[in-house]
Amino acid sequence: MHRAYVTLLFVTALQGTSPQDDGQWTMPAKNYAATRYSGLSQITPTNAAKLRPVWNFSTGVLGGHEGQPLVVGSTMYVVTPFPNVLYAFDLTQQGYPLRWKYRPDVNPAAVGVACCDAINRGAVYADGKIIYNLLDGHTVAVDAQTGREIWKTQIGDIGEGETTPMAPFVARNRVIVGPSGGEFGIYGWVKGLDLATGKILWTAHNMGPDSLMLAQSGRGAFGGAANIGVSTWSGDAWKRGGAPVWGWISYDPQLDLIYFGTGNPGPYNTEQRPGENKWTNSVLARRPANGTLVWAYQFTPHDSWDYDANAEMILADFVVGGRMRKVLVHFDKNGFAYTLDRATGEVLVAEPFANVTWAKGINRTTGLPILDTTKTTGVSKGNVKGICPSLEGGKSPASPAAYSPRTGWFYTATNNLCMNFEASQVTRIPGTPYIGASTPYMAGPGGNMGEFIAWDAARGRKVWGIKEKYPVWSGSVVTAGGVVFYGTLDGWFKAADARTGKPLWKFKVGSGVVGAPISFRGADGKQYIAVYAGIGGDWFLLSGDVRSDDPADVRPPADFAPDLARHTSQGGTVWIFGL
């Protein structure tokens, strides 16, 4: 490939500002920068009211349909929750018939090791392959043309509590993958697989000695001490300390750094793991080629509340405090939105985007939260009440935000839930839950349990918001046409004006939306929006009786959302909308 072309590709992929969007969606978050910004502009605030469904398809699977389809050329690829079927739809034919369907051999025992429904967050396309994770700890690469399996690699061990629903990411010919299992006491990691063969080239743990973290001591904005992944734990608690990697990954080709968040420390009972527990609930910046840890920053040290930091790290360049900065923006479960310098991890902005009671703010000099000590938890603290956000997060990492370089704003689903937290002692038995807390939820102030917001990450403030009755759990896509899309748990798919937040259009899609919409150019040259319907994930546990395929499994309503099941049941459908 010509060098100048490579540079142009990298720059446009990073900024998400290509004047000529190729109309495809080849990686989970559209581009390396994870902006979920589509350069297509046919759909506008003026004509969005004319959107109509042009196609839908039942996936035949009931589990929570998180993640997003891919569009490569004239083919749409859809990965289902367990049993992780991969569909390839021919977008050139009427009715979009299947080109092929890939049915992997997935161990059903994995379902019981998946903490919160047997979901999958999607695939990535690279080098002619569709690459995705099976729930049971395997990564597969499938020929995008034929559906033939090219390689399959075991990356995790369900016997240790590791499942693998995250969407892989490809940078520098490495397939980057990580596990879930923060509720099973795993020893969290990321791995780099060879794109061509699937061979595991490196494994980097998120805690433990520097040699296992692939860390260089003395690096990092907030804590470059040697073996900090051991010294911030008591004894060998780091070996079962969690720090799963089940969210999204982004990449800056110029700095040659991948960014990803780690999840909660285990168990939830803080008193079984004294110390800051690095690098749980953190963002880590690593070299994709060999996994080297370059810097890290911990959002919630010694987590008391299950505030995983697996939410996306969106890369953008804009002025902060009068200076042009290369930043990453992250909406954490802990309710703060962070704008960090992505070369160093320096905290530039950290302001609450949701109702927060556990901390009074973030000290920008130290990077540490200013705690409300009446909200810290542990067995000796008893039942601690009125903690906001709940452990569902001010925003769920499962519902990725979008960034429009046109408005300069970020668009994200949020939750307005609080919780009580009563910790208990727990023993780790490999492959079984390692939690140790009871955490009932209640609606936060105002009574609305969700809001879809636009956020100014340079100043750390909300620009506009659309209040929703239920928590908002979908991803979002924002377009050059100035329209932003998201879905709701009660089964509406909605469009709003990206500048004003004015609702433009909605359509009832048959099940709650926990997936992330995409925008693509069809074979006919027109702009389309695609999204999954199919409530699940945590909402399999929290929605009440929404699954009716098993007469032995009947569920009462959730206390805090007793009527959600009035509006939705489980069931996966792929929808495509157009003008």
Place this chain on the structure above:
Amino acid sequence: MRYPEHVSAGGNAPPADDLTNPFAKDSASIADGSQIFTRMNCDGCHGAGATGWVGPSLVDGRWRYGGSDGSLFQSIFYGRPRGMPAYGGVMSAGAIWRVVSYIRAQPVPSTVPTERWEPPQRP
């Protein structure tokens, strides 16, 4: 279905005869079973009080693999598809029987309400 994979507790085939719980309704065994249910992280999937979470409720009288003492013992000892681990390798038969006694001792409601809609708002 891959029984060889999920039957990891010694590899013995399930016995053909139904099994008899040596503790049955013994109250001390039931109390022990309640503690074992928590200590072995059963509540992590089936919820506190076995009322259901990721895994189904064990106290609503509905059974995927049978609700007799023997069926419950086999579900715990050998595991079941869709995620129930085999505890035969980590719990003694006596401990499993005590958990069976605890589960069987829980009252079964006549019905599980699945609806609690808010009343419609009057104009």
